[in-house]
Amino acid sequence: AQSVTQPDIHITVSEGASLELRCNYSYGATPYLFWYVQSPGQGLQLLLKYFSGDTLVQGIKGFEAEFKRSQSSFNLRKPSVHWSDAAEYFCAVGARQAGTALIFGKGTTLSVSS
Amino acid sequence: EPEVTQTPSHQVTQMGQEVILRCVPISNHLYFYWYRQILGQKVEFLVSFYNNEISEKSEIFDDQFSVERPDGSNFTLKIRSTKLEDSAMYFCASRTQGAKTQYFGPGTRLLVL
Numbered sequence: 001a002q003s004v005t006q007p008d009i010h011i012t013v014s015e016g017a018s019l020e021l022r023c024n025y026s027y028g029a030t031p032y033l034f035w036y037v038q039s040p041g042q043g044l045q046l047l048l049k050y051f052s053g054d055t056l057v058q059g060i061k062g063f064e065a066e067f068k069r070s071q072s073s074f075n076l077r078k079p080s081v082h083w084s085d086a087a088e089y090f091c092a093v094g095a096r097q098a099g100t101a102l103i104f105g106k107g108t109t110l111s112v113s114s
Numbered sequence: 115e116p117e118v119t120q121t122p123s124h125q126v127t128q129m130g131q132e133v134i135l136r137c138v139p140i141s142n143h144l145y146f147y148w149y150r151q152i153l154g155q156k157v158e159f160l161v162s163f164y165n166n167e168i169s170e171k172s173e174i175f176d177d178q179f180s181v182e183r184p185d186g187s188n189f190t191l192k193i194r195s196t197k198l199e200d201s202a203m204y205f206c207a208s209r210t211q212g213a214k215t216q217y218f219g220p221g222t223r224l225l226v227l
């Protein structure tokens with residue numbers, strides 16, 4: 001069955017520290033991969049996406065993610081976290097047929113301590 | 115930058131009542147989606163819509179749900195007889211022809227009492 005696993009429900013990071021949020025997927029073929037962020041009371045904002053090519057992709061707000069086919073992973077990273085990064089982060093996958101439904105992970109809540 | 119908008123932002127209704135959630139997709143987008151997120155759970159796909167037809171729907175999208183594009187700008191989700199378990203955040207999303215990225219609206223939080 002197709003699924004996305006985000007093993008960390010809640011992570012707390014000190015401001016200025018580095019961050020890595022994990023995402024593993026189970027899919028029949030290499031899907032399209034996305035990270036979305038949801039700030040309190042807000043909708044889902046696209047952080048970055050991977051379709052093909054360079055396996056290290058850059059996104060907005062200083063985030064990057066690396067696709068590792070051998071590990072079926074698409075982990076999100078940021079070298080230095082800011083207090084405004086506190087939010088919920090969702091990894092999602094979609095089939096290579098454009099337009100199919102996205103499958104989301106359960107999300108990781110990031111708290112930033114000062 | 116164009117955005118997907120949704121109204122209302124919050125809605126409270128009584129069990130058994132009909133609700134209509136409204137979305138205005140980005141203007142040149144042709145594919146539309148509804149997802150929902152029950153509190154504390156993952157975002158789940160409900161339905162996709164293209165060319166005035168449902169393209170795909172999940173098992174959640176039963177006969178109580180319907181979607182419509184009543185005019186050139188709005189895309190609606192109707193729940194005919196709401197149940198307590200319909201309480202959730204409902205997200206609308208849209209994308210252009212051939213694109214892979216779906217853009218999400220801010221959501222409507224529905225509370226069924």
